[in-house]
Amino acid sequence: MENTHIxxxxxxxxxxxxGLLLEMGGLVELxxxxxxxxxxxxxxxxxxEVRDKDHRIDALEQxxxxxxxxxxxxxxxxxxxxxxxxxxxxxxxxLERIGDYAKNxxxxxxxxxxxxxxxxxxxxxxxMSDLVQLMVSDVLDSxxxxxxxxxxxxxxxxEEVDLMxxxxxxxxxxxxxxxxxxxSVCMHLLFxxxxxxxxGDHTTSIAEQVHYMASGSLPTDERSKxxxxxxxxxxxxxxx
Amino acid sequence: xxxxxxxxxxxTQVSARNVNVFYGEKQALHNITLDxxxxxxxxxxxxxxxxxxxxxxCINRMNDLIDICRIEGDILIDGQDIYDxxxxxxxxxxHVGMVFQKPNPFPKSIFENVAYGMKIHNMxxxxxxxxxxxxxxxxxxxxxxxxxxxxxQPGTGLSGGQQQRLCIARTIAVQPRxxxxxxxxxxxxxxxxxxxxxxxxxxxxxFTIIIVTHSMQQAARVSQHTAFFHLGELVExxxxxxxxxxxxxxRTQNYITGRIG
Numbered sequence: 001m002e003n004t005h006i007x008x009x010x011x012x013x014x015x016x017x018x019g020l021l022l023e024m025g026g027l028v029e030l031x032x033x034x035x036x037x038x039x040x041x042x043x044x045x046x047x048x049e050v051r052d053k054d055h056r057i058d059a060l061e062q063x064x065x066x067x068x069x070x071x072x073x074x075x076x077x078x079x080x081x082x083x084x085x086x087x088x089x090x091x092x093x094x095l096e097r098i099g100d101y102a103k104n105x106x107x108x109x110x111x112x113x114x115x116x117x118x119x120x121x122x123x124x125x126x127x128m129s130d131l132v133q134l135m136v137s138d139v140l141d142s143x144x145x146x147x148x149x150x151x152x153x154x155x156x157x158x159e160e161v162d163l164m165x166x167x168x169x170x171x172x173x174x175x176x177x178x179x180x181x182x183x184s185v186c187m188h189l190l191f192x193x194x195x196x197x198x199x200g201d202h203t204t205s206i207a208e209q210v211h212y213m214a215s216g217s218l219p220t221d222e223r224s225k226x227x228x229x230x231x232x233x234x235x236x237x238x239x240x
Numbered sequence: 241x242x243x244x245x246x247x248x249x250x251x252t253q254v255s256a257r258n259v260n261v262f263y264g265e266k267q268a269l270h271n272i273t274l275d276x277x278x279x280x281x282x283x284x285x286x287x288x289x290x291x292x293x294x295x296x297x298c299i300n301r302m303n304d305l306i307d308i309c310r311i312e313g314d315i316l317i318d319g320q321d322i323y324d325x326x327x328x329x330x331x332x333x334x335h336v337g338m339v340f341q342k343p344n345p346f347p348k349s350i351f352e353n354v355a356y357g358m359k360i361h362n363m364x365x366x367x368x369x370x371x372x373x374x375x376x377x378x379x380x381x382x383x384x385x386x387x388x389x390x391x392x393q394p395g396t397g398l399s400g401g402q403q404q405r406l407c408i409a410r411t412i413a414v415q416p417r418x419x420x421x422x423x424x425x426x427x428x429x430x431x432x433x434x435x436x437x438x439x440x441x442x443x444x445x446x447f448t449i450i451i452v453t454h455s456m457q458q459a460a461r462v463s464q465h466t467a468f469f470h471l472g473e474l475v476e477x478x479x480x481x482x483x484x485x486x487x488x489x490x491r492t493q494n495y496i497t498g499r500i501g
Binding site: 010 | 456460484485492493494496497498499
């Protein structure tokens with residue numbers, strides 16, 4: 001913030017709430033990293049830690065909301081201040097949701113550790129998750145710097161996550177057809193993929209909020225969406 | 241200056257072209273050009289001494305009363321130059337009513353406060369027509385129910401909020417085209433303020449309203465267009481929604497967000 005408010009406490013409040021959001025973002029990044037590490041290393045202790053830590057993210061969201069409401073009531077912010085508060089409330093909701101996805105992945109670990117890995121699916125999941133983690137990290141950076149270009153870049157990167165999800169979906173369908181005993185594990189892996197894919201979607205929403213906060217309008221171009229898993233079906237020719 | 245949009249001329253009721261105002265040697269307004277839209281509420285905002293009230297007073301020639309004041313440029317209302325030498329200033333002020341910061345009812349009865357303007361302008365043919373128009377004006381000012389049983393009592397005996405609505409009733413009684421309001425709610429409590437704001441909202445159907453206000457929230461609530469003045473210049477003029485969420489000029493941004501510019 002290059003120039004300050006006449007009421008100094010207003011600046012302090014804004015800084016504080018922005019700090020809370022970044023703290024929340026950092027925690028979400030860590031949760032995603034930890035849960036994927038737990039998956040790859042079959043570390044149920046780490047998985048349990050992820051489950052236990054989710055409430056910290058929820059508590060931060062609540063704190064942010066309370067402070068935002070108080071700020072709206074006391075300061076009646078206008079223009080860029082107003083956009084920042086609105087963006088912070090929406091971004092914190094998206095981050096909370098991403099945190100929930102990490103927790104949901106952690107819950108599925110107890111089943112997954114009892115079976116051997118299915119093909120290279122876990123590596124693909126890890127790669128997908130790495131992409132999303134980088135998106136989260138970059139989008140928080142774009143928030144802090146009010147960097148529209150970086151936010152727009154993050155928004156477009158989600159397509160790659162969708163494409164990986166499609167491939168994995170197809171791959172897991174094939175495994176399930178080959179060996180019905182793998183179905184329960186494959187279903188859990190599919191849900192994990194879906195969780196990561198949704199985390200990517202929420203990250204693009206955050207990117208849109210950053211664009212709005214910094215420019216006053218939402219991005220106008222249509223984001224290319226490549227998630228086609230909702231229309232995929234098993235056809236006999238798929239096996240060939 | 242940033243113009244967000246240019247509407248067609250037919251929607252314009254008040255049009256200012258290159259208006260400069262001087263108090264003696266000091267220039268108070270610099271080259272103001274702006275169109276006020278018909279049946280809309282336009283708010284003028286800006287720090288104290290920015291020229292917004294000076295400009296407001298140009299629109300019904302209140303500045304004529306100040307000897308050292310000199311005005312250049314044109315102000316047109318419905319296409320007519322109000323500074324033309326053939327313009328009758330008294331008639332002009334009937335067309336362009338004004339409501340002031342501090343309620344200023346005449347030291348007369350409630351009825352007479354509203355009837356006065358119609359009487360001096362010979363606007364009614366009979367006593368019953370006058371009574372009807374007084375009632376109608378008080379109703380439109382959302383005051384009738386509160387005063388109908390005591391119309392003969394002094395207007396100065398009403399509460400501050402009621403006095404202000406009485407002044408608005410007095411203004412609309414002479415059927416102006418434009419109503420100028422100079423901080424009409426700054427001396428009122430929140431409930432009286434809400435009533436005046438609600439009234440402004442209703443009056444918009446029949447009148448063009450220009451309001452000077454120091455309350456950003458009030459400007460955002462009551463007006464469709466907002467003009468931001470700073471150091472005698474019109475910095476930004478456009479849709480209120482845009483001004484308060486995404487102003488174009490940094491000076492507007494700094495003012496409305498309460499930053500040191």
